[in-house]
Amino acid sequence: METSYNETVVPAATKIAGSSRASMKQRRPLVIWFTGMSGAGKSTLASMLEKELQARGLRTFLLDGDHLRRGLNNDLDFSDASRHESIRRAAEVARLIVDAGIVVIASLISPFQADRDAARALFTSGQFFEVHVDAPFEIVEARDVKGLYKKAREGLLPKFTGIDSPYEPPIEPELRLNTAELTPQEGLQRILLAVDSLGADAGEALTHRLYA
Template sequence: METSYNDLVVPAATEIAGDSRASIKQQRQLVVWFTGMSGAGKSTLAGMLENELQARGVRTFLLDGDQLRLGLNNDLDFSDASRHESIRRAAEVARLMVDAGITVIASFISPFRADRDAARALFGRGQFFEVHVDAPFGVVEARDVKGLYKKAREGLLPKFTGIDSPYEPPIDPELRLNTAELTPQEALQRILLAMDALGVDAGEALAQRLYA
């Protein structure tokens, strides 16, 4: 039987655990995964959250779909198969960064529930914080300054999420935000409060330092 190269892959050993790296930085290992349709407000809230955490001395990194499309994912199209692969790669990058002790803020439409569940499975208990950024379809379409929904309706953007490709909402996210009812600042405060509640797993004092 022919040997697969994958059978020969052995990850490099390290005696430094991810939680040790995080403790040196005095923060917890965490990925905050924003999911929602285009125009819901994911990028706005992700940027606001990073600014807030950076101001509090938290080492962060922001990953978003457009950023990865220009580099790591520039060989992928917008077919279902490519979207699955795009989220798989994004989740693996986030996992490596979390292992390095960085708080990762990920903003991706990530329309398929199975892909988000697979991403969650890469992380330990309490390390994956899913935020569903939601708004009625009429609201997200009205916010579309790039005209993407209009182009999709005209057939110029096939397989566009919400038009001819589905978005599968999370069943039980850590947090759900209706941005048609909340201002960006109100939504940010809800994220911080929810992260504070989650933070007790990492120690009350540390959670208060980061998220209070």
């Protein structure tokens, strides 16, 4: 029986733990994972959050689904199998960046609960903060800032989430935001307050910097 290449891969051990990198920056890193349908407001809130954290002296990295599609995931289509793989890759990248002591802000539709659960499983307790950015379907479709729903209705974008591919809302996200009822600034403040509530074990150093 042939040996697969994966069986020969042995990651090089590092002598610097992620916790050590984090302590050097006076905070504990985590991933703030925005999930929701296109047009819900994920990218807006993720961008605002990154700007806020950077202004307060935190090192951040924004993982945006559209950007990943142009590079790391440009070999994938929108079949269910490719969507699973897309989120798997994004989660692995997020894990590596968090291990480097950086706060990751991930903005990804990530429509399937199982994929989000698998992403969460890569992180220690308190390091995965899921934000469900939600709004009624008629509102997200009416926003349609990229014209995607229109194209999907015309059959130009098969397997589009919300039209002919499902979105599975998170069962127990750390935070759920209805952007039909909240302004972006109100949503941002709720995110900051929710991260603050993580407490000493999960986010004390991060939020100390936020509210110092």
